[in-house]
Amino acid sequence: xxxxxxxLSAIVVGxxxxxxxxxxxxxxxxxxxxxxETYEVEDVAEVPAAHGHETTGHHEHNEEAWxxxxxxxxxxxxxxxxIAIGIAYALFMISxxxxxxxxxxxxxxxxxxxAAWGIASMIIFFAAPAMFGLHPEVPGxxxxxxxxxxxxxxxxxxxxxxxxxxxxxxxxxFKLGGLILAATPHMIGAPMPEHHGFANTDPQAIEALTQLTxxxxxxxxxxxxxxxxxLGALSGLAVQRFVKLDA
Amino acid sequence: MQQQAISTEQSSSLTLSAALQxxxxxxxxxxxxxxxxxxxxxxxxxxxxxxxxxxxxxxx
Numbered sequence: 437x438x439x440x441x442x443x444l445s446a447i448v449v450g451x452x453x454x455x456x457x458x459x460x461x462x463x464x465x466x467x468x469x470x471x472x473e474t475y476e477v478e479d480v481a482e483v484p485a486a487h488g489h490e491t492t493g494h495h496e497h498n499e500e501a502w503x504x505x506x507x508x509x510x511x512x513x514x515x516x517x518x519i520a521i522g523i524a525y526a527l528f529m530i531s532x533x534x535x536x537x538x539x540x541x542x543x544x545x546x547x548x549x550x551a552a553w554g555i556a557s558m559i560i561f562f563a564a565p566a567m568f569g570l571h572p573e574v575p576g577x578x579x580x581x582x583x584x585x586x587x588x589x590x591x592x593x594x595x596x597x598x599x600x601x602x603x604x605x606x607x608x609x610f611k612l613g614g615l616i617l618a619a620t621p622h623m624i625g626a627p628m629p630e631h632h633g634f635a636n637t638d639p640q641a642i643e644a645l646t647q648l649t650x651x652x653x654x655x656x657x658x659x660x661x662x663x664x665x666x667l668g669a670l671s672g673l674a675v676q677r678f679v680k681l682d683a
Numbered sequence: 684m685q686q687q688a689i690s691t692e693q694s695s696s697l698t699l700s701a702a703l704q705x706x707x708x709x710x711x712x713x714x715x716x717x718x719x720x721x722x723x724x725x726x727x728x729x730x731x732x733x734x735x736x737x738x739x740x741x742x743x
Contacts, residue, residue: 469733514733575743589741
């Protein structure tokens, strides 16, 4: 039962790595998000009340869509979402590792090679789309249309993954193609806003938000590194021990 | 007797479709990632807001 084994393994791996990242986020990253939200201004010109961020920093949503209350509820939903994303990434990771074990003429996965896959995933899901394209942003940062950025993000992740797969699996003469594929989204270029900066134009707020952005970028990078290496190592272990494809 | 026949049939068809099961698991992962990280509905956005930012997903 490959599907059941992959799903159960992914749930366990996702809970561990998502929970760890959730705790890291709670202590290191969320305080930066909360601090940035105190500088948020209601952008009346653009979609009024689309997100409902208040100038007071409270995450109330008034008559608009539901959102978790600040405090325990918001923290709970955040950690829950981290775990869900962890499970989603673990499903990708363990599925691809299972395919590797099933089809590839390479050594089977272990915890150590799993950690290496984790580093590759960090490149695919964080370094390529975020460090080389759409930088991690605190709330209240000016950015291009959301759908365009999401589209570019997806393209970038898909092409980076395909590029790395070609570099690893394909015969030597095709390897250049992998590099070109991974470079393509960056040649197209990530969608950027017409003018960079923050919705809040108060000089003091801009200075504070710039500092918060730097911290946020650094800490998400550290956190993502820990998250993906753990996710990869645990996925490698799960595939080695629990996912039997020749059942 | 009948039950045995069914279970034999099941196990053989499952063996054949191991790759298909793996691809299904990936599709499930993609759907989950979309709902938590990318779905445009306000409710999904608000609930996962801080997580979306922390994973550097495009947000807002």
